[in-house]
Amino acid sequence: MSDQVILRVAVKIIVPMILLYALYVQFHGDFGPGGGFQAGVIFAAGIILYGLVFGLRRAQKVFPTWVARLMAASGVLLYAGVGIASLLLGGRYLDYSVLAHDPHHGQHYGILLVELGVMITVCGVMITIFYFFAARGRETL
Amino acid sequence: MRILGLYNYWIFIFLMMVGFYILISRRNLVKKILGLNIFQTSVFIFYISLGKITGGTAPILVEGESEVVYSNPLPHVLILTAIVVGVSTTAVALSLVVRIKEAYGTIEGAEINAMDNRMPPP
Amino acid sequence: MELFINFTLLALLAVTALGVLHVTNLFAAVMLAGIYSFLSAGLFTVMDAVDVAFTEAAVGAGISTVLMLATLALVGSKVTTPEFRIESISVKGRSRRPLLPIVVVVFTGGILAYGTLDMPGYGDPDNPVHQHVAPHYLEESGHEIGIPNVVTSVLASYRGYDTMGETTVVFTAAVGVMILLSALRRRDSYGEEAWGDEVIDDMDVGFKDAFGETMDPGLAGPEREGPEGGGG
Numbered sequence: 028m029s030d031q032v033i034l035r036v037a038v039k040i041i042v043p044m045i046l047l048y049a050l051y052v053q054f055h056g057d058f059g060p061g062g063g064f065q066a067g068v069i070f071a072a073g074i075i076l077y078g079l080v081f082g083l084r085r086a087q088k089v090f091p092t093w094v095a096r097l098m099a100a101s102g103v104l105l106y107a108g109v110g111i112a113s114l115l116l117g118g119r120y121l122d123y124s125v126l127a128h129d130p131h132h133g134q135h136y137g138i139l140l141v142e143l144g145v146m147i148t149v150c151g152v153m154i155t156i157f158y159f160f161a162a163r164g165r166e167t168l
Numbered sequence: 169m170r171i172l173g174l175y176n177y178w179i180f181i182f183l184m185m186v187g188f189y190i191l192i193s194r195r196n197l198v199k200k201i202l203g204l205n206i207f208q209t210s211v212f213i214f215y216i217s218l219g220k221i222t223g224g225t226a227p228i229l230v231e232g233e234s235e236v237v238y239s240n241p242l243p244h245v246l247i248l249t250a251i252v253v254g255v256s257t258t259a260v261a262l263s264l265v266v267r268i269k270e271a272y273g274t275i276e277g278a279e280i281n282a283m284d285n286r287m288p289p290p
Numbered sequence: 291m292e293l294f295i296n297f298t299l300l301a302l303l304a305v306t307a308l309g310v311l312h313v314t315n316l317f318a319a320v321m322l323a324g325i326y327s328f329l330s331a332g333l334f335t336v337m338d339a340v341d342v343a344f345t346e347a348a349v350g351a352g353i354s355t356v357l358m359l360a361t362l363a364l365v366g367s368k369v370t371t372p373e374f375r376i377e378s379i380s381v382k383g384r385s386r387r388p389l390l391p392i393v394v395v396v397f398t399g400g401i402l403a404y405g406t407l408d409m410p411g412y413g414d415p416d417n418p419v420h421q422h423v424a425p426h427y428l429e430e431s432g433h434e435i436g437i438p439n440v441v442t443s444v445l446a447s448y449r450g451y452d453t454m455g456e457t458t459v460v461f462t463a464a465v466g467v468m469i470l471l472s473a474l475r476r477r478d479s480y481g482e483e484a485w486g487d488e489v490i491d492d493m494d495v496g497f498k499d500a501f502g503e504t505m506d507p508g509l510a511g512p513e514r515e516g517p518e519g520g521g522g
Contacts (some may be wrong), residue, residue: 031364049169052344053430056439056442057437057438057439057442058305058346058437058438058439059228059341059438059439060226060228060340060341060439060441061344061439062341062342062439062441062442062445062446063254064248064345064349064356065341065344065345065348068348068349068352068353069343069348069354072348072352072353075356085463092504096464096468099461099464100461102457102461103457103458103461105452106453106454106457107454108456119452121451121454123447123450127372130434131213131435131436134434134435134436134447135414135435135436136435137446137447138435138437138443138446138447140450141446141453142446143449144457145453145457148457148460148461149457149460151464152256152460152461153353155467155468156259156357156464156467157356157357157360157462159263159467159472160262160263160266160357160360160361160466160467160471161360163266163364163471169412172293172412173409173411173412173413174301174406174407175297176296176412177403177406177409177412178406179300179303179304180351181399181402181406182304182399182405183303183304183307184393184402185396185398185402186304186308186311187306187307187357187396188395189311189391189395190306190310190311192391192394192395193383193388193391194311195388195391196316196369198319198320198358198361198362198365199316199319199369200319201358202319202358203310203311203312203324203352205350206307206310206323206326209326209327209330209346209350210303210307210330211443212330212334212342212346213300213303213330213334215331216334216337216339217337217412218339218368218417219337219339219419219420220338220339220413221338221413221414221415221420222412222413222414222415222416224338225338226339226340226441227338227428227439227441228337228340228439228440228441229431229432229438229439229440230374230438231438232349234472237415238428238440239337239338240420240424241337241427241428241440241444242341242418242419242424242427243419244342244441244446245441245444245445245449247342248338248341248342248345248441248445249322249452249453249456251342251345251346251349251350251457252345252349252350252456252460253458253459255349255350255353255354255357256459256462256463258354258357258461259357259463259466259467259482260463260466260467260470262357262358262360262361263466263467263470263471264304264329264470265345265361265365266361266364266365266470266471267470267471269364269365269366275365275366276369277297279361279510284389
């Protein structure tokens with residue numbers, strides 16, 4: 028689709044804003060609607076839009092498949108790791124109160140890390156699924 | 169007011185049944201997956217409608233005020249999970265449809281059944 | 291005013307669902323399903339579920355529509371008519387087929403509608419669902435956890451275990467799609483790789499996929515010729 032000038036120019040301007048908006052939704056999920064799932068999906072949508080307009084090969088140069096696969100797994104690892112860290116620090120599994128010097132801050136840290144893990148996984152999974160669907164059975168790109 | 173509440177519930181049941189009907193009566197596999205999606209989304213709407221309080225607002229705590237009525241946050245959490253699980257199931261189902269198309273050459277249930285009945289047992 | 295919005299959105303949802311039932315072109319059906327997701331996101335917002343509306347709009351109308359369109363690109367978007375017959379093979383039970391689904395659906399819908407006569411009123415603050423746990427979350431979340439968005443605090447802290455399970459489910463879906471759709475390598479008649487570009491090749495998952503076939507490029511079974519023969 029990269030022979031359409033309007034699409035090319037518009038997508039080049041819009042995609043960075045989409046990625047930035049995803050980060051905004053992630054970090055402001057505590058204060059308004061948002062959180063890990065929405066942020067991960069919006070970030071993946073930005074990359075998918077780039078891939079749809081400029082071609083799968085260029086999207087995979089920007090965001091390689093091994094990075095997406097790694098992200099899908101490491102988000103779950105981060106989430107479970109927060110639980111293990113709580114165990115090691117003396118509390119129960121996924122008890123965030125023991126993660127910092129007082130329970131209030133511990134809850135904040137726990138929620139921040141956990142939502143980050145969710146966003147990383149969801150973003151990696153959506154991009155991975157899109158890449159595998161898009162590359163199936165194509166002779167040329 | 170009671171009739172209004174009943175109208176709400178009956179529309180949700182109608183949407184659920186339309187999704188259910190698409191799922192069991194249409195033989196194209198992608199149509200079946202679309203029917204499943206409609207069924208799921210109507211169940212979500214039904215669930216969320218249980219948590220609404222008349223005169224309430226979104227469950228985001230307003231600083232300093234104590235007389236605000238908030239809608240129930242618990243159905244929202246459960247449906248958030250359900251939406252994401254639903255899209256995961258849809259992704260796996262669609263990849264199965266792609267493989268079926270490559271193996272049988274068609275995605276119509278009747279033709280797939282006919283090919284299966286024709287083929288000799290392995 | 292809110293009544294009017296509710297009424298209109300529900301009526302439009304019903305019309306869209308009937309549209310998905312009726313159209314034969316799969317592309318139109320997928321677009322109508324996207325419209326259905328957006329309308330339900332609007333309905334969620336009217337019912338004060340802003341997080342859910344956000345997620346439904348992003349996931350249901352965004353990712354789901356993209357995946358369906360990607361599938362249609364691989365599979366083809368025409369539906370053969372219900373009267374299609376394969377020449378010498380009769381499909382059993384065709385004469386009974388139109389009636390049984392309608393009977394099942396009407397019966398199930400009738401029973402569910404009968405059940406709603408006992409349900410609590412819509413929006414009533416004394417519903418059973420608003421007792422027990424939910425007031426505890428709303429009251430305690432402010433000073434136990436201290437973040438304004440109660441849905442996030444319930445999702446990540448009070449019900450954090452469920453969210454971990456959900457993240458694992460999402461990851462499992464990625465693994466399932468990877469196993470089913472490992473990249474297809476093909477060779478032209480001289481036995482060379484049809485794709486020379488390494489950025490696609492790294493999708494070889496490296497083990498037997500779900501149907502017992504390895505992705506060894508030397509194998510050229512009948513499944514491999516399917517897509518290039520059909521042409522999508």
